[in-house]
Each structure stands twice: as C-alpha cells, then as structure tokens.
Amino acid sequence: MMIRIENFTFAYPDSDKPALENISLEAAKGELLLVRGKSGSGKSTLLYCLNGIVPHIFNGEYSGRVQVNGFSPGDISIREISKTVGTVFQNCDSQIFMMRVEDDVAFGCENLRMSKDEILRRRDEALKVMGLWEMRRKETFKLSGGQKQRLAISAIYAMGPKIFLLDEPTTDLDQDGRKDFFNILKQLKSEGKLIILAEHQYEGYMPLVDRIVTLDNGRVVPSVYASDGHPDSFQGYGSLADIIISCKDLCVGYEKGEPVLKNIDIEVRRGEVVALSGRNGSGKTTLLKSLAGILRPSAGCLTVLEKVNPRLETLTGNVGFLFQNPDEQLFTDCVEEEIAFGPRHLGKEVDIEKYLHISGLYDARSSHPQTLSRGQRQVLAVTSILAMEPEILLLDEPTTGLDETNWGRLFSLLHQCVKEGKTVVFTTHNRKAAGTASRIIHIDEGKIVSDEIRK
Amino acid sequence: MKFVNRNTLFHRLDPRTKIAMSLMCACLIVVLRTPEGLLVLFSILLATFFFARPPVAYVKTLMYLMGIAVIFTVISQGFFYYFEPKTSILTIVPENWGWIGKMTGGLAIYREGLIYGAVQSLRLCSAMVLSMTIVMTTYPSDLILGLERIGVPEKVGFVVTVSIRFLPAIIEEAKRILIAQKLRGLSVKGVRGGFEVMRYLLPPLIIDSLRHARRIALAAAVRAYTGERTHIRTLRFSRTDWIAVVISTFITLFLVFFYGGLL
Numbered sequence: 001m002m003i004r005i006e007n008f009t010f011a012y013p014d015s016d017k018p019a020l021e022n023i024s025l026e027a028a029k030g031e032l033l034l035v036r037g038k039s040g041s042g043k044s045t046l047l048y049c050l051n052g053i054v055p056h057i058f059n060g061e062y063s064g065r066v067q068v069n070g071f072s073p074g075d076i077s078i079r080e081i082s083k084t085v086g087t088v089f090q091n092c093d094s095q096i097f098m099m100r101v102e103d104d105v106a107f108g109c110e111n112l113r114m115s116k117d118e119i120l121r122r123r124d125e126a127l128k129v130m131g132l133w134e135m136r137r138k139e140t141f142k143l144s145g146g147q148k149q150r151l152a153i154s155a156i157y158a159m160g161p162k163i164f165l166l167d168e169p170t171t172d173l174d175q176d177g178r179k180d181f182f183n184i185l186k187q188l189k190s191e192g193k194l195i196i197l198a199e200h201q202y203e204g205y206m207p208l209v210d211r212i213v214t215l216d217n218g219r220v221v222p223s224v225y226a227s228d229g230h231p232d233s234f235q236g237y238g239s240l241a242d243i244i245i246s247c248k249d250l251c252v253g254y255e256k257g258e259p260v261l262k263n264i265d266i267e268v269r270r271g272e273v274v275a276l277s278g279r280n281g282s283g284k285t286t287l288l289k290s291l292a293g294i295l296r297p298s299a300g301c302l303t304v305l306e307k308v309n310p311r312l313e314t315l316t317g318n319v320g321f322l323f324q325n326p327d328e329q330l331f332t333d334c335v336e337e338e339i340a341f342g343p344r345h346l347g348k349e350v351d352i353e354k355y356l357h358i359s360g361l362y363d364a365r366s367s368h369p370q371t372l373s374r375g376q377r378q379v380l381a382v383t384s385i386l387a388m389e390p391e392i393l394l395l396d397e398p399t400t401g402l403d404e405t406n407w408g409r410l411f412s413l414l415h416q417c418v419k420e421g422k423t424v425v426f427t428t429h430n431r432k433a434a435g436t437a438s439r440i441i442h443i444d445e446g447k448i449v450s451d452e453i454r455k
Numbered sequence: 456m457k458f459v460n461r462n463t464l465f466h467r468l469d470p471r472t473k474i475a476m477s478l479m480c481a482c483l484i485v486v487l488r489t490p491e492g493l494l495v496l497f498s499i500l501l502a503t504f505f506f507a508r509p510p511v512a513y514v515k516t517l518m519y520l521m522g523i524a525v526i527f528t529v530i531s532q533g534f535f536y537y538f539e540p541k542t543s544i545l546t547i548v549p550e551n552w553g554w555i556g557k558m559t560g561g562l563a564i565y566r567e568g569l570i571y572g573a574v575q576s577l578r579l580c581s582a583m584v585l586s587m588t589i590v591m592t593t594y595p596s597d598l599i600l601g602l603e604r605i606g607v608p609e610k611v612g613f614v615v616t617v618s619i620r621f622l623p624a625i626i627e628e629a630k631r632i633l634i635a636q637k638l639r640g641l642s643v644k645g646v647r648g649g650f651e652v653m654r655y656l657l658p659p660l661i662i663d664s665l666r667h668a669r670r671i672a673l674a675a676a677v678r679a680y681t682g683e684r685t686h687i688r689t690l691r692f693s694r695t696d697w698i699a700v701v702i703s704t705f706i707t708l709f710l711v712f713f714y715g716g717l718l
Contacts, residue, residue, distance in 0.1 A: 051677055057676060079681050082678065085677075089674055091670055097616065098616075103687075111680045114685060119685065155678065294634055320638070321638050325628075327659055329632070329635035330659055331635075331655035341639055342640055370658075370662045
C-alpha cells in the first residue's frame with residue numbers, strides 16, 4: 001500500500017471540532033481515488049495530511065497514523081516528502097512562480113538541487129508529455145486558464161512524484177479544459193501514479209475513478225451519487241415581456257488588436273434568465289461587462305434600460321454586477337453593513353432583514369464578511385447586489401466553487417428576484433448551471449453560435 | 456513598464472555588467488555638481504536608452520515623467536531657494552507687504568534657484584532614464600540571478616521575483632474592486648470621496664493579498680522550496696562585458712575628474 005491512514009483524527013489549533021475524525025483509508029499504486037464532500041468537509045485537510053502541510057505548516061492536535069510510501073509525513077521535511085508526493089492546488093495563479101513556462105516547470109527540480117542535466121531532461125520531458133512544448137517560451141501570465149492548470153501539473157510532474165494530490169484542480173476550467181484534464185489523468189494513471197482527486201464536479205472523470213471517498217464533517221460516510229435533476233430550473237420565464245437589453249451589431253474590444261466580440265445581435269426581455277455559455281476566452285465575460293457599461297462598445301449599438309451605449313455611472317443601481325471573485329466586492333466589516341452598503345449609497349430604503357433571511361446569513365449578520373466560508377461569501381456578494389434592487393442582474397460565473405448547500409441558496413435567491421420581475425444574465429461553463437436557464441446563448445470566438453429559448 | 460525582447464548590444468550584456476554600470480551612474484548622479492557634468496552624464500544615458508530601441512509608448516512615458524520632474528523641481532527651487540547669495544528676478548509678494556509679507560518673508564523667483572532646480576532635475580531625469588533602460592533590457596529573472604551572484608541572499612532574490620510576478624495581479628484586483636464600488640453606488644467626489652474609496656478598497660485588497668500569500672507559501676512548500684536552488688539559467692560574462700565595464704569605468708573616472716570638482 002502506498003498510502004495507509006489508520007484511525008486518524010486531526011483538529012486545527014483554534015477549532016474545538018476536529019477537521020478530520022477517525023479516518024481510515026488505503027490506496028495503492030495506479031489507483032484514482034475521488035474524494036467528495038461539501039466545502040469545509042475536510043477534503044483539503046485530508047490532502048494536507050499526506051503532503052506534510054499538516055503538521056509542518058498547520059500544526060494541531062492529532063492521533064492515529066498516516067503512512068505515505070513507508071514514511072510518516074510528520075517525521076521528514078516537506079521538501080523530502082515532495083519527492084514522492086506532488087500537490088496541485090485549486091488556484092493555478094498562485095502556483096506559478098516564474099515568468100516563463102519552461103522556467104516554472106524547472107523550478108521544483110531546481111529546489112530539489114538536482115544536477116543541471118537532470119533538471120533539463122526532466123523539464124523537457126514534462127513539457128512534451130503534458131503538451132506544453134510548443135509554448136515553452138511563452139510568458140506565464142499570457143496563458144489561458146486551462147494552460148495554466150496544465151503548467152501547474154507539469155511543474156509537479158517534472159519533480160517525479162509517485163503520488164499526485166489534486167485539490168479541486170478544475171474548478172476554474174471550461175469544458176475543453178476538463179477534457180484536457182481527463183487526458184492528463186489518463187496519462188498519469190497509465191504511468192502507475194496514485195492519484196487522489198478532491199473535486200466538486202467530478203461527473204466527467206467517473207470512467208477513471210477506482211474508488212470514491214465521501215467526507216462529511218470530517219468523517220467518511222457511505223457514498224451516494226448525486227441526482228442529475230434540475231430542481232433549480234427557470235425554463236419558460238419571460239418570453240413575452242418587453243425588451244430591456246438590445247445589442248445591434250455590437251463590437252467590443254480592448255485597446256489593441258481585433259475586437260473580442262464581433263457583430264453581436266441579441267434582445268433580452270424582462271424576466272428572462274439567460275445563460276451565456278462558452279469556453280474560457282470566448283468573450284462571454286466581455287459581453288457581460290459591456291452590458292454593465294464597464295466596457296464600452298467599439299462599434300454598433302447597445303441599449304440597456306433605454307440608455308444607448310451606457311456608461312457605468314448611468315446604470316449604477318439599476319444594473320447589478322457580480323464579479324467572479326466575491327472577495328473583490330466585499331468592502332465592509334460586517335455582513336449586515338455589507339448588504340446595506342449599496343442601498344445606502346444609492347439612497348434607497350431597503351428591508352435589510354428580509355435579505356438576511358433569504359440569503360440564510362441571518363445568524364451570521366454581525367460577522368466579518370471575510371471570516372465566512374468561500375461559498376457564503378459568494379452568496380453574500382450576490383445578496384448585497386440584490387439588495388440594491390436592480391432591474392437587471394449580471395453574474396460572472398456565479399456557481400464557481402459552490403457546494404450543494406450554497407448552490408441551493410444561490411438559486412433560491414435568483415428565483416426570488418425573477419419572481420419580482422427582474423432579469424438575470426449569467427456566464428457559466430458549467431453545464432448544470434446553464435441547464436437551469438430559460439435561454440442559453442452559446443458564444444465562441446466572440447460570435448453567437450447558438451441561441452436557444454427553452455420552454 | 457517591463458522587459459522588451461530585442462536583440463541589441465545592451466540586451467546582450469550580462470546583468471552583472473548592468474548592475475555595475477548602474478552603480479557607477481548612481482555615484483555620478485550624487486558626485487557631479489556642475490550643470491555641464493550632469494548634462495554630459497544625462498546625454499550618455501539618453502543615448503543608451505535610444506540605443507536599446509525603446510517602443511514609442513515608452514519614449515512618450517519617459518518624456519512625460521521627465522517633463523513633470525523638470526517643471527516641478529525648477530519651479531519649487533525657483534521659489535524656495537534657500538542659500539545666499541540669491542538674485543530675485545520676479546517679486547510676487549514684497550517683504551514689506553503688510554502681514555502677508557511678514558508671514559512669507561517675501562515671495563520671489565530667484566535666478567540661482569532656477570539654476571539649482573535645473574541641476575536637480577537633471578539628476579532626477581538621469582535616474583529615470585537609467586532605471587527605465589535597465590528594466591527594458593534585462594529579463595527580470597536574469598536581473599535577480601545577477602543580484603544573487605554578486606552576493607544578495609537567495610531568499611531576498613526570491614521575494615523580489617515573486618513580487619514582480621504577482622504585482623500585476625494585485626493591480627488588476629484593485630481595479631476590479633474600484634469598479635465594484637462604483638457599481639454599488641459609491642461615487643468619488645473630492646478629497647473626502649477619495650478617503651471613502653480608500654477605506655473600502657484597502658481591507659478587501661489586503662485580506663485577499665494575505666490569502667493569496669498563504670496560497671503562494673503552500674505552493675512553494677510543496678514545490679520543495681527551502682531557499683537553496685540549483686539554477687539552470689547561467690550567466691556568462693563575455694569579452695563584450697569586460698569591454699563595457701572598462702569603458703564605463705573610464706567614462707566615470709573622466710567625469711569625476713573633469714566635472715566633479717576634484718581637480
């Protein structure tokens with residue numbers, strides 16, 4: 001057995017409840033183990049116990065035994081462990097250290113103080129196996145999300161570990177990125193690597209999965225497959241109402257080069273729930289930003305709420321916009337104040353209590369927003385936009401990283417506002433999320449490929 | 456402002472050569488006192504800058520920055536020149552002008568002040584041209600490798616690398632926070648508006664940067680980072696580098712002896 005965990009219990013220093021409780025687990029060479037569970041269920045902690053982050057960086061109380069490839073992670077340094085255990089985290093941006101792709105792939109090997117020839121050999125092999133050879137000289141910040149993910153995995157691959165720990169590695173990836181990732185998993189498996197994958201959206205990888213471990217509140221529970229039904233559906237909404245967004249021949253671009261969006265024609269009616277789907281870089285976020293007046297059209301005509309080619313300032317309060325990262329839109333130091341922020345600056349009288357209740361944040365109303373879980377922060381960010389009671393709600397990838405509970409909360413919030421006659425437009429690369437909309441517009445390379453109204 | 460990939464002589468120089476040249480220039484900027492000497496230094500630096508084939512946008516930025524530096528130093532020195540003797544060329548508030556005169560001690564533009572300001576702004580501009588040339592012609596990790604080779608500790612070098620790598624991300628984030636504020640109805644008017652913006656900008660920016668920093672630290676740990684590293688990039692100190700160092704040392708000594716007031 002490469003990994004053997006026996007009756008392992010671990011608690012973080014400031015917590016009265018163990019993050020992992022009485023875990024027993026075994027895994028062998030060539031296996032792919034899927035770890036499922038809500039956010040906060042202990043998935044990441046389990047991985048930290050295997051790569052030495054617990055107890056070397058996060059120390060706490062623990063009992064039981066962890067054995068990885070014959071050693072106990074507490075006994076040797078993280079550097080030593082990294083020769084056997086490779087870890088890829090969710091946020092690929094914070095794992096890239098160098099400015100150039102090939103330098104970043106070599107970084108881990110340089111730290112292991114291999115000989116120069118060895119480093120170059122491993123670097124080039126990793127680049128070739130992972131399909132990054134063509135872009136080895138590229139600057140890392142110019143890569144797409146999927147390419148960054150591939151770079152993060154290549155950089156670990158070059159270090160030659162036998163065990164791969166992947167902590168929600170595809171959260172930010174689109175459908176193509178996921179297909180890519182599927183092939184990478186297949187490659188690693190064929191080389192006999194042991195893979196432990198912690199992931200919310202695992203459906204696509206099931207053919208490769210050997211075993212499933214489901215965690216709930218730090219314990220292993222019997223695995224049940226999630227249903228594929230769409231209880232959140234908005235199908236049939238808003239097909240007869242008046243038009244509130246219209247784009248005619250709309251082109252939008254950044255300062256230089258070709259426009260990102262080319263000749264877009266769309267009309268959106270009041271009460272519709274529109275999903276903009278498409279790959280990373282297809283232009284869906286650009287479209288969403290131009291609807292909010294954050295980006296201005298370079299050609300064509302955009303009318304939002306009867307304002308032609310509107311500026312951000314003229315739409316404030318009537319159009320709400322959710323950025324991908326909720327933390328960039330939580331400014332204040334308590335939840336209640338956060339929800340009241342928008343209405344107060346707009347001079348609107350709003351029933352804050354109501355919003356605290358429907359968001360499920362009533363009990364947390366005096367907490368600091370940044371102490372909430374990531375899912376709760378996302379729900380709070382949506383709520384504080386809803387509280388301004390905008391006519392149109394624009395959401396950029398609202399379901400990224402949400403577990404089932406917070407997913408449910410988000411959709412009950414959206415149902416609430418659609419019932420009140422509001423219009424929702426959101427971008428997504430998640431099929432399940434797109435499937436709930438009353439209309440799906442598919443964008444590719446800045447053009448509308450399909451526009452489907454669902455009844 | 457960042458590295459521009461061109462193949463000029465200055466791009467090919469070893470980063471250590473460039474560091475040595477910058478140190479010499481830094482000394483000259485402090486040591487040279489006469490306008491003529493600084494003008495010669497500035498001209499050499501400006502020539503080097505254009506020799507490295509800067510993009511038009513960079514030239515514009517440089518001109519703009521230098522323009523501001525010159526105007527501000529010359530005007531402020533013109534008014535507030537302290538040393539004697541000084542000749543007033545334009546009196547704005549005479550000394551005997553009631554209480555304003557008493558309070559200000561008279562306000563005038565002085566000829567010596569203008570000259571002194573011009574000299575100072577030459578110093579500022581030289582520093583600007585110098586740093587811009589270095590940044591433009593040196594691949595960042597090479598510059599850091601150069602620093603490490605001349606004795607700067609590896610860990611300091613890594614901190615600098617990581618900062619350069621992540622700074623653009625933080626700036627982007629700040630921009631998005633500012634837009635999110637606007638979308639929530641926060642309007643910027645006057646100084647108070649500016650303070651409001653800062654009050655709601657800094658907490659999320661700092662907290663998110665700290666979160667980011669923690670993620671970076673974990674990612675570095677699992678990539679075996681301990682502060683010791685075998686570099687695959689190596690630096691080569693070629694004959695051109697020796698020639699460049701010798702020539703710049705010669706120019707430095709020449710300037711110091713002829714314009715540094717030592718002779």
